[in-house]
Amino acid sequence: MSNPNRTILIVEDDMVDVMTIKRAVGQLGITNPLHVESNGEEALHYLNAVEELPGLVILDLNMPKMNGTEFLKHIREDDRYKSLPVVVLTTSKEQQDKLNTFNLFISGYMIKPVDFSQFKDMVRTIHHYWELSELPY
Amino acid sequence: MKVLYIEDDIIDQMAVRRLADKCSCELLFVNSIKEANDILQAEKFDLIISDFNLGDGTAEDVLKLVTNQKIILITDKPLDSFNANGNLLYSTTKPINESIFKITNKSQPLDLTYFNSLTEGDINFQVELLDTALQILPSALEKVNEAFESLNFEQLKFEAHKMKSGARVIGIPILETLQTIEALALTGDLSRLKPLIDELNQKASSGIDQVKIEREKLQ
Numbered sequence: 003m004s005n006p007n008r009t010i011l012i013v014e015d016d017m018v019d020v021m022t023i024k025r026a027v028g029q030l031g032i033t034n035p036l037h038v039e040s041n042g043e044e045a046l047h048y049l050n051a052v053e054e055l056p057g058l059v060i061l062d063l064n065m066p067k068m069n070g071t072e073f074l075k076h077i078r079e080d081d082r083y084k085s086l087p088v089v090v091l092t093t094s095k096e097q098q099d100k101l102n103t104f105n106l107f108i109s110g111y112m113i114k115p116v117d118f119s120q121f122k123d124m125v126r127t128i129h130h131y132w133e134l135s136e137l138p139y
Numbered sequence: 140m141k142v143l144y145i146e147d148d149i150i151d152q153m154a155v156r157r158l159a160d161k162c163s164c165e166l167l168f169v170n171s172i173k174e175a176n177d178i179l180q181a182e183k184f185d186l187i188i189s190d191f192n193l194g195d196g197t198a199e200d201v202l203k204l205v206t207n208q209k210i211i212l213i214t215d216k217p218l219d220s221f222n223a224n225g226n227l228l229y230s231t232t233k234p235i236n237e238s239i240f241k242i243t244n245k246s247q248p249l250d251l252t253y254f255n256s257l258t259e260g261d262i263n264f265q266v267e268l269l270d271t272a273l274q275i276l277p278s279a280l281e282k283v284n285e286a287f288e289s290l291n292f293e294q295l296k297f298e299a300h301k302m303k304s305g306a307r308v309i310g311i312p313i314l315e316t317l318q319t320i321e322a323l324a325l326t327g328d329l330s331r332l333k334p335l336i337d338e339l340n341q342k343a344s345s346g347i348d349q350v351k352i353e354r355e356k357l358q
Contacts, residue, residue, distance in 0.1 A: 016304045118256040
């Protein structure tokens, strides 16, 4: 990312998926700090508490308490977070989920691959893109 | 459950018999490939367990004796190095644990392709992943059942969806069942959902038992 020290916020309640993402990030040599929250509500608390916003949010959709779509609605209504780049990483192939989240200005919608090497390729691609892109803040 | 155990070591036979008694399994021991061949001509078994090295051959020879049979090999060799001959293979190492008797006729082996590609032989990570799966999957199954029993179909859809990820990584063959439950949940059609929930319970419980076996192998 433009600032390689920016935190990547992972909003994901499934521990196995978190381990998978961390494994891929580690193997790809990505050095950005990772911070994990297990639902949208906790992610909002985190955003409220930090001084520097994350460079990227990787967001699951199906989570308890506050799901990914609800989280997006909250941040897009808040001037502090409305420009936060968010990539959805989900197993949901539902068209409605894609439509709802793109309408909430996500930067990408990725379906979790069933193969780890493809998963790594996906994480690598997301990282490279955000490494090249300027951030809005 | 009727189990054929091919083992030429008397001490190991004694240990296994003790475990089988606890599990109320009907256990028949044979000491050699030849004896196994004779008994398999005459009888059918729910499960065959075979030590790898036997006096007159190896477990490779056992695999040639039967097809479409569930077989546990006592070996540390990777299962894909064997010619399965249509059999469903599982493996464990000595000392064996009573959980191997939980592999029943309805069991399907774990598909460890994703797990192996993810862990790349890193034993510590394998242990961590299996422990995490054993922590989350029983509770995920319980949540699916709770949602179904309380007829909360929105929640059922959510819980079925959530369970997929852990099951996928560990290779428990329930993804199709979960996907169908997820797709049908909001219809509230109990006549279609009930058999799927039953199937899920059976396959997931058996899968979790096999995850325990995989975990024990890494002790």
